Amino acid sequence: MLFESSLNLNLKGADISYYPNFLNINEANKYFETLLDSINWRQDEITVYGKTHLQPRLTAFYADNENTYKYSNIRMYPNPFESNLLEIKNKIETELKIKFSSCLANLYRNGSDSNGWHSDDEKELGINPIIASISLGAERIFHLKHKTDKALKTKLILHHGSLLIMQGETQHNWLHQIPKTKKDIGKRINLTFRIIT
Numbered sequence: 001m002l003f004e005s006s007l008n009l010n011l012k013g014a015d016i017s018y019y020p021n022f023l024n025i026n027e028a029n030k031y032f033e034t035l036l037d038s039i040n041w042r043q044d045e046i047t048v049y050g051k052t053h054l055q056p057r058l059t060a061f062y063a064d065n066e067n068t069y070k071y072s073n074i075r076m077y078p079n080p081f082e083s084n085l086l087e088i089k090n091k092i093e094t095e096l097k098i099k100f101s102s103c104l105a106n107l108y109r110n111g112s113d114s115n116g117w118h119s120d121d122e123k124e125l126g127i128n129p130i131i132a133s134i135s136l137g138a139e140r141i142f143h144l145k146h147k148t149d150k151a152l153k154t155k156l157i158l159h160h161g162s163l164l165i166m167q168g169e170t171q172h173n174w175l176h177q178i179p180k181t182k183k184d185i186g187k188r189i190n191l192t193f194r195i196i197t
């Protein structure tokens with residue numbers, strides 16, 4: 001059973017579980033190497049608090065429909081799914097028994113790339129979205145903090161081949177980020193499968 005070693009974070013007003021070995025090492029290595037080249041990576045300009053700057057990572061957006069995804073004042077137009085992403089999507093869907101429509105991919109080129117505090121609460125995700133997030137490559141730290149109760153925060157390392165699932169009220173009550181790190185680390189790919197209708 002793939003999910004035998006899972007961890008529920010047990011956070012107030014959140015439903016987050018973590019599966020460190022969702023992909024085995026051979027699958028994880030293969031997907032990391034192929035997706036670095038096969039994904040249509042780009043660096044967009046975003047506008048946050050009225051200021052426009054380049055996003056501190058590369059991204060790409062894939063979907064099996066035409067629906068766009070708008071966040072931080074950019075609108076992402078989907079590419080059709082490519083074969084490796086489809087394989088991973090199918091594997092997650094088989095395990096979770098949920099269909100995803102879309103995948104937002106992130107490439108953190110080194111420790112200077114990051115993803116600032118946010119919730120995935122855009123209206124096209126619907127209420128209480130489920131997000132399945134795959135990590136490949138360098139390990140990065142995932143920070144979580146409660147929106148109102150300042151005492152509540154936690155962090156976990158996202159391992160190569162792992163799956164993190166956020167669902168329920170998580171995005172209402174919590175923010176997450178991938179901070180920069182001064183460590184000399186390599187590239188990390190993150191794939192967030194979402195339902196965008």
Ligand SMILES: O=C(O)CCC(=O)C(=O)O
Binds near residue numbers: 104106120158178190
């Ligand atoms: O890179 C990660 O693990 C998080 C990505 C993320 O939060 C997002 O794309 O919304």
Ligand SMILES: [Fe+2]
Binds near residue numbers: 118119120176
């Ligand atoms: Fe996010």
